[in-house]
Amino acid sequence: GEDVEQSLFLSVREGDSSVINCTYTDSSSTYLYWYKQEPGAGLQLLTYIFSNMDMKQDQRLTVLLNKKDKHLSLRIADTQTGDSAIYFCAVGQSGGSYIPTFGRGTSLIVHP
Amino acid sequence: DTGVSQDPRHKITKRGQNVTFRCDPISEHNRLYWYRQTLGQGPEFLTYFQNEAQLEKSRLLSDRFSAERPKGSFSTLEIQRTEQGDSAMYLCASSLGAGIHEQYFGPGTRLTVT
Numbered sequence: 001g002e003d004v005e006q007s008l009f010l011s012v013r014e015g016d017s018s019v020i021n022c023t024y025t026d027s028s029s030t031y032l033y034w035y036k037q038e039p040g041a042g043l044q045l046l047t048y049i050f051s052n053m054d055m056k057q058d059q060r061l062t063v064l065l066n067k068k069d070k071h072l073s074l075r076i077a078d079t080q081t082g083d084s085a086i087y088f089c090a091v092g093q094s095g096g097s098y099i100p101t102f103g104r105g106t107s108l109i110v111h112p
Numbered sequence: 113d114t115g116v117s118q119d120p121r122h123k124i125t126k127r128g129q130n131v132t133f134r135c136d137p138i139s140e141h142n143r144l145y146w147y148r149q150t151l152g153q154g155p156e157f158l159t160y161f162q163n164e165a166q167l168e169k170s171r172l173l174s175d176r177f178s179a180e181r182p183k184g185s186f187s188t189l190e191i192q193r194t195e196q197g198d199s200a201m202y203l204c205a206s207s208l209g210a211g212i213h214e215q216y217f218g219p220g221t222r223l224t225v226t
Contacts, residue, residue: 004154031213035217040219040222041219041220042116042118042203042217042218042219042220043155043203043205043217044217045214045215045216045217048214088154088155090154092213094213098143098207098213098215099145099157099160099168100215101157102154102155102156103154104152104153104154105152105153105154
């Protein structure tokens, strides 16, 4: 089955850019998602990219996809303390159930 | 639209007891998903419904787990004879279905089995 890997922790200074990386194994993955989870809360869908795209930008968020290397990244520009959370990469396939496989999450800590 | 809601938010139970959780999806969302999340892990798929039909179940869903969505609106997840290993956050998500894949998650129910 699909395997999704993420580094567990990232620490950045407020105002810097954060880059969270993710690798996956199934080359047939069609949808690639980034979710944010704050303490004690459910997951919030931040953005997603289709496998036929290389990049997607949405305000402070930039998603880059290297399909050849099966590598996905999420860049957060001008990181704020409110961005501190766990970020999950998830990948899924089109057709049928759209059930994504999630990584273990990257804990982003933003310090002043 | 108030989003996906789950009840209760927290549940503490003794081993061997039965528990039931409820999920109310976003109205008009045809698909409803249940996930389990343990500490330090991402959500793991348990089961999903298209309207009232349960279309897929994970091998994680043992015989002690049962889920229903009787009228295609809210759903319940029941765990019988709870075990300490069942302690986790149980997340519900919904999506429009029909090719619309984005899933919207509820706040989760945190289960602690003592």
